[in-house]
Amino acid sequence: MIQFTLLFASILGGLAVIFGAFGAHLLKKILNKEQLKSFETGVKYQMYHAIVLLLIGFNFDLEKASEKYMVYSFILGVLLFSFSIYGLVISSAKNKKLTFLGPITPLGGLFLIIGWGFLFYSILNIDF
Structure with a gap:
């Protein structure tokens, strides 16, 4: 599980860096400021949670069910939250907005919050 998390x-x-560069250089030409800001939000949240997963992978044994759920929640949350934002922004820039992605973004945010809750719970249950 540790290797999976890392x-x-x-x-x-790595994808956050690629998407960040993509947004800063290529998408900057086709997106308006609001769209670019939304895209950057997806990139930021993706990178924040990649760093959190690194810290979790290096600091937890990830054998308890709650710790596994924490990892799965963060991964699913990033995929749903950030990638739905990328899809919404790019599709709206091409005037073919994928509206079905709209409800997916808050669902991803919910999974990120759940991941933080499992992290809190896991920290409380560590034997010192």
């Missing part, structure tokens, strides 16, 4: 952290972190 693998996802590295993938999400």
